[in-house]
Amino acid sequence: MTTAPTPEIVDETEWPRNGAPSDEVLFKGPPTLSRRTIMTTTVVCFLAWVFSVYDFVLFGTLLPKISETFGWTTGEATAIATGVTVGTFVVSLLVGPMLDRWGRKPSLIVTTAGAALSSGFTALVGGAASLIGVRAISGLGYSEEVVNSVYLNEMYGKSRRRGFMFSFVQSGWPVGALLAAAFAAVLLPLMGWRWIFLLATFPVVIILIAGSKLRESPSFVALKRTRELRAAGRETDASRLAELYNLDISRDNESGLRQLFAPDLRRHTLCLSGAWLFNWMGIQVFSVLGTTVLTDGKGVSFSSALVVLILANLAGFLGYLFHGYLGDRIGRRTTIMVGWTIGGVVMTAMLFGPNNSAYVIPMYALGLFFLNGPYSAMLFYMGESFPARVRGIGSNTAHVMGPVGAIIGSALLSLVIGLGADATTAAFVAGALGMFLSGVLMLGARKVSQDEDDASVAPAAA
Structure with missing residues (x-):
């Protein structure tokens, strides 16, 4: 049985914040991530999930008011909500391939931006068709929790408290739901539902800026490099790198669904x-x-x-x-x-x-x-x-x-x-x-x- 090589102790400062490190640094093994990096990543992922949920729940909360504006019956509103669910499902299918090909950090930014766009564009809709199309984008925000699970799994490594740490991030669901209910209750008497959706976009912009400063998962950086090495015919180097990062690349040349x-x-x-x-x-x-x-x-x-x-x-x-x-x-x-x-x-x-x-x-x-x-x-x-x-x-x-x-x-x-x-x-x-x-x-x-x-x-x- 082959034993994986023992990686060196690598400080994260040897890795660039954006882009991949040199092969010399990469082949030393995964870096030891600082507590500050772990905490910053956790907080950004938590906030991204809170406001993705906020957008997701806000639609259901304000659907009766949206129906009043356009004169929809209860049956029509239900049918539109079903159409939105189908659209959400279709768009959310894009997130898996995005994670495995683009990376964990870019996927965090795209899904969070999707929540912001679905909120902002909802404020501009003119009817049922545009509402279904716009709310379908919320499928990106709905799948933001998948990005969190993949990204943080790799960032936390084998920390003995990693599940408990992630539970705080996942608790963003009730926090986001309560925020949506509270904002709707307080702001609806003061302004229309369109303005409430529009205001929901601004906190997400701050999260996007913070997310752009995060580090990519070292595991994904290594996985991406193994693909490049294999494409260049350097199978031995690819296998050695995969062992260092505990990556299974045995079927990586096949499609994801297969x-x-x-x-x-x-x-x-x-x-x-x-x-x-x-x-x-x-x-x-x-x-x-x-x-x-x-x-x-x-x-x-x-x-x-x-x-x-x-x-x-x-x-x-x-x-x-x-x-x-x-x-x-x-x-x-x-x-x-x-x-x-x-x-x-x-x-x-x-x-x-x-x-x-x-x-x-x-x-x-x-x-x-x-x-x-x-x-x-x-x-x-x-x-x-x-x-x-x-x-x-x-x-x-x-x-x-x-x-x-x-x-x-x-x-x-x-x-x-x-x-x-x-x-x-x-x-x-x-x-x-x-x-x-x-x-x-x-x-x-x-x-x-x-x-x-x-x-x-x-x-x-x-």
């Missing part, structure tokens, strides 16, 4: 994609349509349901931190399986338990804790479960199944109710059952070593 469905990754890709699809059925039913489930299915008043949604974001925030911490200790794959399985059981107990607010509200919040929280472990797990050569397209292929699951969840909920079932039974079939199945599907995903380094911040590795 690699994902090759025998070594096929089951993992299918199970991970299925887990995203089924779990997003639960997201759609209990998060997006949570108010409807609580009011129609459990008899909770509308005002109480709104309070619950605020508590839900708090539960999600705490859930991200808890599952990020737990993933570092018992393994991220195990954490995801256990979390989503428990979540499915809790939501089932909530649905078929007493119609009493004192029972329903705590159980609903607990269910969301186990529904949303495991995503901090899931996003980071995806980054470490695929080899660097397909880390972007692999993670994104599973990730884009989320909107598909949301569409199926809504359709199934409507179908079951249309067949005569009550809202409680429909929510179980379309939501709770999907949560449970997503946890079961994770059994087929790859087991990943989470060996720790002694240092709190270790050299970046693929």
Whole structure:
């Protein structure tokens, strides 16, 4: 068995901030990244995710006001929202290949800019067609979390707290959602919805400037160089560089999708994609349509349901931190399986338990804790479960199944109710059952070593 060469201790100052270092420096091995670099990258990724979520959630929050402006009926608004979801799905497909070919840092900038553009252009739309086209760009912002998972996985290396560190970044979802709700509530009486979307672009400009000053992942720099060496016929040098950075380049000359469905990754890709699809059925039913489930299915008043949604974001925030911490200790794959399985059981107990607010509200919040929280472990797990050569397209292929699951969840909920079932039974079939199945599907995903380094911040590795 061939043992990888022992890399030298390389300081990051030997690497240029933009561009690749010389081969002399590159072949010394991955640099030791400073705490300042790690912290700066973490903060920028967190803010990029917050404002990507802000744009993503703001559209749903303000859709009723947009509908009033254009005179759309509820049915028309729903159809337009479905069109936006389809457009989001199509655009988000671009992010995986971008990550693996352009790089992690450029992808961070493009996806964040996509969130800014979708917000800014939404302020200028003149009707349904332009709105669907403009909001499709938000697929870039939606996929910003995939960029974070791939980029930070490589920047954190084998730090023993890397999952917990990433959970803070992923917690940008409830933060962004609450910001969107707060800004809409405060600013809508003072200005129209167009101005609210326009104002959302300015913080992102600052993030883009900060993002341009970040370092590219050393793993991607090395991966890109191995491709150049192989193209030049220098296979021995390419293999030596790949060993130094722990890169698997055995199938790197094949297309990304073909690699994902090759025998070594096929089951993992299918199970991970299925887990995203089924779990997003639960997201759609209990998060997006949570108010409807609580009011129609459990008899909770509308005002109480709104309070619950605020508590839900708090539960999600705490859930991200808890599952990020737990993933570092018992393994991220195990954490995801256990979390989503428990979540499915809790939501089932909530649905078929007493119609009493004192029972329903705590159980609903607990269910969301186990529904949303495991995503901090899931996003980071995806980054470490695929080899660097397909880390972007692999993670994104599973990730884009989320909107598909949301569409199926809504359709199934409507179908079951249309067949005569009550809202409680429909929510179980379309939501709770999907949560449970997503946890079961994770059994087929790859087991990943989470060996720790002694240092709190270790050299970046693929």
